[in-house]
Amino acid sequence: MGGLPTDAELVDRARAGSDAAFSTLVERHQAVVRGFLRRTLGGGWAEADDLAQEAFVTAWRTLDRLEEPGAVRSWLLGIAWRKAQDRIRGARRGAARDRQWLDSVETPAGVSNEERLALAAAMAELAPDVRACVALCLADGWSHGEASMALGLPLGTVKSHVARGRARLLVALGGSDDA
């Protein structure tokens, strides 16, 4: 009692018309949604953040359709994923453009600029489905089951996408093919 409200409670309040409750949901889940879109969409971060805002507006408009209020995070990711797919299909995207996703990022300590660019190139060459699975399971630590539910992909597909994507990225960073 008196603790932070759960996602389900916030969804109930937002459905009743509370803007404050929906704003708290935005604050709670924005980092996951934006991080996912930055890694999946490619291009600049501004485009990913813009799409994340669109995803939250769509969520606000369709909140009544959410069947499991406790699973709002997966639901939001699903909305973001569908918007990302539309954006990827709608725009003429090339590897050079998709590679921009790391161009504006500082290079972390212990990683060379060449490795950073190699990873960006490898990430850009992954299929969008594979990139989405990698973004959720490797970067954000989601379980395969959670990613499967959010992305609407079969569990086996998620597992194989993650394994394949991870292997390719590690090879780009100097790892072995069977890593």
Added chain:
Amino acid sequence: MTPEEKLDALFSVQTPPARDLAFRAAVAERIARRRAVLQVVTTAPVAVAGTAALWGLQPVLASLGPVLAPSATALALCALVAAAALWTARRVSAA
């Protein structure tokens, strides 16, 4: 660093901050804009219908004008206060 550690490091620099008031405000602004559009879309037909009804009733209202004139100001004021109270109550309950 192993390739796995490098991968983790590169992914972590893309993670947005856990709290971002600017992003939160931007979403709230877009929602407010969307709500305004929805309100216009839903109220416009009512306004058009009301205008058409008044236009159709114009001859009747004109003939009743001398009768209604003394109480028209009071009725309009009451309607305005009622509408303002209703609007305020909805805003307060939604917050």
